[in-house]
Amino acid sequence: MTEDAFISIRKVDKHFGKVQAIDSVSIEIGHGEFFSLLGSSGCGKTTLLRMLAGFEAPTGGEIFIDGQPMSDVPPHMRPVNMVFQNYAIFPHLNVRDNIAYGLRKQRLSRNRRHDLVEEMLELIKLPGFGDRRANELSGGQRQRIALARALILRPKVLLLDEPLGALDKQLREQMQLELRALQRTVGITFVFVTHDQEEALTLSDRIAVMSQGRVLQLDTPSGLYETPHNREVASFIGTMNFFDAKVSGVNGARVEVEAAGLGRINAPARDRRYVEGESVQIAIRPEKLELTADAPLDSGISVQGSLENAAYLGERSHFFVKLDGLDQPVAVSAQNREGATIGTDATGPVWLNWSEASVVVLTSD
Amino acid sequence: MSSDTYIKRPNRPLQLYAVIFLIALYAPVLFLPLFSFNDSLYVRFPLKEFTFKWYVELFQREPVWNALMNSVRIGVVVAVLSTAMGIFAAKAITRYRIPGRGTLVGFIMLPLVVPLIIFGVALLVLLSQLGVPLSLYTVAIGHMIICLPFSVATLIPRFEGFDRAIEEASADLGENAWWTFWRVTFPMVFPGVVASLMLTFTVSFDEFIMAFFLSGTQPTLPMYIWGQLRFPQEFPSILALASMIIAMSFVLVFLGQWINRGAQPGAVKGHDT
Ligand SMILES: Nc1ncnc2c1ncn2[C@@H]1O[C@H](COP(=O)(O)OP(=O)(O)O)[C@@H](O)[C@H]1O
Ligand SMILES: [Mg+2]
Numbered sequence: 001m002t003e004d005a006f007i008s009i010r011k012v013d014k015h016f017g018k019v020q021a022i023d024s025v026s027i028e029i030g031h032g033e034f035f036s037l038l039g040s041s042g043c044g045k046t047t048l049l050r051m052l053a054g055f056e057a058p059t060g061g062e063i064f065i066d067g068q069p070m071s072d073v074p075p076h077m078r079p080v081n082m083v084f085q086n087y088a089i090f091p092h093l094n095v096r097d098n099i100a101y102g103l104r105k106q107r108l109s110r111n112r113r114h115d116l117v118e119e120m121l122e123l124i125k126l127p128g129f130g131d132r133r134a135n136e137l138s139g140g141q142r143q144r145i146a147l148a149r150a151l152i153l154r155p156k157v158l159l160l161d162e163p164l165g166a167l168d169k170q171l172r173e174q175m176q177l178e179l180r181a182l183q184r185t186v187g188i189t190f191v192f193v194t195h196d197q198e199e200a201l202t203l204s205d206r207i208a209v210m211s212q213g214r215v216l217q218l219d220t221p222s223g224l225y226e227t228p229h230n231r232e233v234a235s236f237i238g239t240m241n242f243f244d245a246k247v248s249g250v251n252g253a254r255v256e257v258e259a260a261g262l263g264r265i266n267a268p269a270r271d272r273r274y275v276e277g278e279s280v281q282i283a284i285r286p287e288k289l290e291l292t293a294d295a296p297l298d299s300g301i302s303v304q305g306s307l308e309n310a311a312y313l314g315e316r317s318h319f320f321v322k323l324d325g326l327d328q329p330v331a332v333s334a335q336n337r338e339g340a341t342i343g344t345d346a347t348g349p350v351w352l353n354w355s356e357a358s359v360v361v362l363t364s365d
Numbered sequence: 366m367s368s369d370t371y372i373k374r375p376n377r378p379l380q381l382y383a384v385i386f387l388i389a390l391y392a393p394v395l396f397l398p399l400f401s402f403n404d405s406l407y408v409r410f411p412l413k414e415f416t417f418k419w420y421v422e423l424f425q426r427e428p429v430w431n432a433l434m435n436s437v438r439i440g441v442v443v444a445v446l447s448t449a450m451g452i453f454a455a456k457a458i459t460r461y462r463i464p465g466r467g468t469l470v471g472f473i474m475l476p477l478v479v480p481l482i483i484f485g486v487a488l489l490v491l492l493s494q495l496g497v498p499l500s501l502y503t504v505a506i507g508h509m510i511i512c513l514p515f516s517v518a519t520l521i522p523r524f525e526g527f528d529r530a531i532e533e534a535s536a537d538l539g540e541n542a543w544w545t546f547w548r549v550t551f552p553m554v555f556p557g558v559v560a561s562l563m564l565t566f567t568v569s570f571d572e573f574i575m576a577f578f579l580s581g582t583q584p585t586l587p588m589y590i591w592g593q594l595r596f597p598q599e600f601p602s603i604l605a606l607a608s609m610i611i612a613m614s615f616v617l618v619f620l621g622q623w624i625n626r627g628a629q630p631g632a633v634k635g636h637d638t
Binding site (some may be wrong): 083102 | 427527534536538539540541549
């Protein structure tokens with residue numbers, strides 16, 4: 001990744017007085033990648049994006065874009081464009097002039113300019129909107145104008161700060177699809193900020209999960225979901241069952257743990273080193289667990305418990321299973337297929353089954 | 366705009382108070398136009414015939430026109446310069462982190478509360494020490510001091526009333542600070558600029574004390590009026606002149622307010638979804 005990294009953020013810090021908004025962040029982003037910064041509000045996503053755009057200077061470290069160090073490059077000279085969180089549409093200009101705003105320096109002929117703007121209006125599916133004023137537009141339309149205004153300059157990088165945050169759910173989902181399609185069409189690098197994990201998983205090639213100014217894990221969506229590195233990532237993305245555990249044996253690619261409620265079980269080591277006696281946590285996604293009424297033939301990857309609670313949610317059902325030695329019930333999510341052995345009206349003892357590959361071992365770091 | 370929310374519901378005593386307040390404030394002023402159309406040398410009831418003759422007489426007087434032109438020239442120059450300075454001051458105050466910002470704003474606003482006679486005397490002493498002869502220019506300098514706070518006070522809400530991200534967006538789209546100012550900032554504050562021009566022109570046009578201390582041989586219009594008060598036979602024409610000045614001031618200030626009507630912070634359109 002390092003050689004063809006297009007954006008290279010190297011050990012960047014940012015302090016606002018006593019507040020450390022960014023703490024030694026290093027990220028490499030490839031050409032044409034859809035890269036997301038994901039984290040809860042206040043974790044430093046906007047600050048990092050504003051440093052890429054040049055509105056904030058890093059307190060330490062260096063940012064390279066296309067091989068060039070950015071520290072002395074002012075915002076208007078950077079090969080990046082930004083879609084602001086509240087869109088920052090120019091209210092005194094109509095849609096056409098908003099989109100054409102950045103073209104002044106290119107000294108295009110009137111016709112060429114007009115064509116480019118019309119092309120953009122087509123691309124963002126707002127043909128014929130050129131003469132509208134900014135305050136006659138809906139949130140979704142404004143968002144698209146902000147996008148067109150940036151894209152018309154053919155930037156090497158597009159920075160998007162929670163661009164869909166202000167839209168209602170239905171529009172947001174539609175815009176997600178359009179955004180992803182658009183990114184494939186124009187082929188520029190997107191750095192996308194969001195606090196919505198589902199949105200990040202849907203859109204991104206890779207995601208950096210942030211917390212308190214640091215990157216917790218940088219991975220593909222499936223990597224983050226299937227093999228989170230620590231509890232914070234695991235609980236931030238999707239729902240997860242956690243079990244306190246102790247390493248009881250290391251055996252090449254497998255690690256054996258003694259987990260509360262589950263007993264002695266095996267898990268893939270996934271290239272991590274464990275020492276015997278080390279305190280770890282076991283994590284299993286609710287949909288990786290299966291409930292059966294009878295004991296499975298192969299013991300060791302199942303445990304008996306009692307069904308405490310169940311909820312029918314249409315396409316799926318949620319079950320909560322009480323295990324011996326655990327305060328919290330274990331969440332199980334099951335697709336509502338025909339012939340499911342356990343219904344939501346069931347009670348009493350059940351068996352909890354899982355496959356070894358779905359077990360994730362989390363260390364404390 | 367429904368008016369029946371708790372805060373916005375009508376309040377009778379308050380309305381009555383507002384009416385009484387306005388009458389008390391403007392009734393004396395209304396006597397000027399009243400008597401300026403009265404066919405009598407003396408300001409006293411009962412009124413006589415209706416006449417335009419004082420106005421006609423006024424327009425036939427050479428010195429009135431001279432004084433008027435002096436005031437207009439000073440007013441225009443002062444309005445343009447103090448508004449230009451006001452724009453930079455307001456931008457600096459609202460956009461940059463300046464240490465001691467509150468103190469700075471306080472000093473800019475000071476001429477609003479310090480008696481003008483003090484500023485007048487101080488400037489007179491300074492100018493005579495420097496050997497600067499009194500003229501319309503010195504009056505203009507005095508008026509600049511008075512007008513700057515009006516300009517800054519008019520413009521600051523305009524600068525505060527729009528999102529800084531708009532200026533950042535301009536920079537992001539490739540414009541440097543100069544172009545960003547002319548393509549984004551200036552158009553955004555333009556209504557405030559017009560309001561400031563009108564207000565500062567009016568303030569300068571109506572100003573007497575500074576002009577009294579700082580003018581040379583050329584009088585401004587208020588100075589001319591003051592000079593004519595000694596002659597009883599001129600009085601009705603002066604009433605006519607004063608009536609016109611009041612009317613013009615009203616028009617300019619209200620027009621300015623109307624143009625600048627969206628200046629409250631947060632009233633900028635295009636940000637609500
Ligand atoms: N201009 C600023 N001055 C002081 N503190 C700031 C400034 N901008 C951001 N911060 C602080 O930095 C942290 C990260 O903020 P931000 O990057 O906006 O988070 P996010 O976009 O992830 O919600 C927050 O604690 C915030 O209060
Ligand atoms: Mg943010």
